[in-house]
Amino acid sequence: MSPSDLLAFDQKHIWHPAQQMKDGEVFPPIIIDHAQDCYLYDVNNKEYIDIISSWWCNLLGHCHPEINAALKAQLDKVEHVIFANFSHRPALNVCQKLLPYLPQGLTRFQFCDNGSSAVECALKLAFQYQLQTGRGQRKKYMCLDSAYHGETIGALSVGSMDLYTSLYKPLMMNNIHFDGLDCYRCPYGKTRTACNCECFESAEKAFSRYGKETVAVIVEPLLQGAAGMRMYPPAYLKKLRRLCNAYDVLLIDDEIAAGFGRTGTMFAIEQAGVTPDILCTSKGLTGGYLPMALTITTEKIYQAFYADYGEHKAFMHSHTYAGNPLACTAAATVLTIIKRDHILSHAATKGAYLHTCLKERLGNHKNVGEIRHLGMINAIEIVKDRKTKEAFSPSQRIGWHIFRQAMQHGLVLRPIGDILYFNPPLIMKEETLAAAVDICAATIETVLGS
Ligand SMILES: Cc1ncc(COP(=O)(O)O)c(C=O)c1O
Structure with missing residues (x-):
């Protein structure tokens, strides 16, 4: 098929995720033909810098x-095998x-096959643990305002972003959002670097009211990604962690977006020096190659399920592609x-470099409210008025217009509302980062003036 036939076929049959299809007009x-390093190439051989790591997963x-070589070798050994009662070298x-x-x-x-399923697994695991340790009256979960944990009904129920949840509320669990x-x-009126987490009082209030009914609290550590790369201390x-201990509430750490070096450490929660009861990881786990996720927990929780068969304490949860050997091979590699290659320490240096470039080019722009960064992730909050922090009306779709413009210049700057962000593969070279900043700045100036 020619490039135009491919596009016509796509528009006739494909329903793309998370977008209004009419925008396609x-x-x-x-239509991507091939990719190499940090670049994508479309069917007309136009090059794009993949500054968002193909939905935050390419590492x-x-x-x-x-x-590629590891996957090719694994292909000739075993491509897939049931993971119940079986195991294999790549998973180990x-x-x-x-x-x-x-x-x-x-x-x-526990092996799962995408981020949402890892979250579902964590929610069920936590409930069953509480049940099997004498706290079966607990049926609620807690989550934060603007939280995002995936799109399946359970994961949506611990999410707070209206854009994804409001329509489905009649189907969702009744959880506690603080x-x-x-x-x-x-x-x-505090700043990120000089506060005592005064906002934590809403968590304290929620725990004092609902702590004894709660199975677990789920949190995106240091970075609420889908909310607009919101960063917190x-x-x-x-x-x-302390509050969870006091109320016997399990702490679920959703590292699906933040994990694998994105925030400067392998897992974001490391920076707080605490251990969650359950950790979910996906996205970067396979370097963006294949769908796979892990829900990882403690020996203490595991032991609450370990019993004679007749006690019916097993965790009866499975996914067909759990522990897929190809995905595991990609992850192990x-x-x-x-x-x-000391990827994490190199990424920290590049993250700081990227931040400096963005500050220099855009720090004084009239519509740039904040440029925040954590590890390699840099986010630019576009506002109508940087003094009052007033946002543009969503109907103006400023972020979307910037996205379109940036694509014309070869940069995949897919925004979240009016928040533009850089979440590049950790190996992106400084010259590519600098080129991306140039395109981003020029595009903002085209859409909003200088
Ligand atoms: C924090 C977080 N949790 C869960 C998910 C869901 O992962 P998936 O899209 O693989 O279902 C995402 C996806 O962006 C995420 O950012």
Whole structure:
């Protein structure tokens, strides 16, 4: 099929995720032909910088020769096998290589096949643990305002973003949502670097009212990604851990977006020095190659399920593609490369470089409210008025117009509302980062003036 036939077929048959398909009339899908390093190439061979890591999952660049070779070798051994009652080297390799990076005490791995299913697994695991340790009256979960944990009904029920949840509320569990964490518009007038997490009082209120009915609280550590790359201090997580201990509420750490070095450490919660009861990871786990997720927990929780068959305490949860050997091979290879090539420390240097470039180019722009960063992630909050922090009306779709413009210049700057963000593969070179900043700045100036 020619490029125009491909597009016509796509528009006739494909229903793309998370977008109004009618937008395709003015902004049709880009049909990608191949990819290399941090670049995507469409069917007309136009090049794009993949500054969002293909939905935050690509870690080491596209078509990485070492990951490709490992996958090709695994293909000739075994492509898939049921994971109930069976095991294999790639799965064991992943766990062995991941263990040294995990918060102390997390030792038991459940394999899932995407982020939402890892969250579902965590919610069920937590409920059953409470039930089997004498706290069966607990049926609620707690989550934060603007939280995002995936799209399945259970995961949506612990999410608070109206954009995704409001329509489905009649189907959702009745959970407890408490507010906090908008550091850019802090209601206490504090700054991210000089606060005592005053907003934590809403968590304390929620726990004192509902703590004894609650199974678990789920949190995106340090970074609420889908809410607009909102960043908050580690002290919040320390406080949350203490509160969970006081009320026997389990702490679920959703590292699906934040994990694998995105925030400067392998897992974001490391920066708070606490261990969650359950940790979910996905996205970067396979370097963006194949769907896979892990829900990782403690020996203490595992032991509450370990019993004679007749006691019916087993965790009856499964996914067909759990522990897929190809996905595990990609993950194990990613972990080898991260360690051998010191990817995390290089990423920290590049994250700081990127932040400096953005500040220099855009720090004084009239519509740039804040440029925040954590590890390699840099986010630019576009506002109507930087003094009052007033946002543009959503109907103006400023972020979307900037996105369209940036695509014309070869940069995948897919925004969240009016928040533009850079979440590049950790190996992106400084010259590519600088080129991306140039396109971003020029595009903002085209859409909003200088
Ligand atoms: C924090 C967080 N949790 C869960 C998910 C859901 O993952 P998936 O899209 O693989 O279902 C996402 C996806 O963006 C996420 O950012």
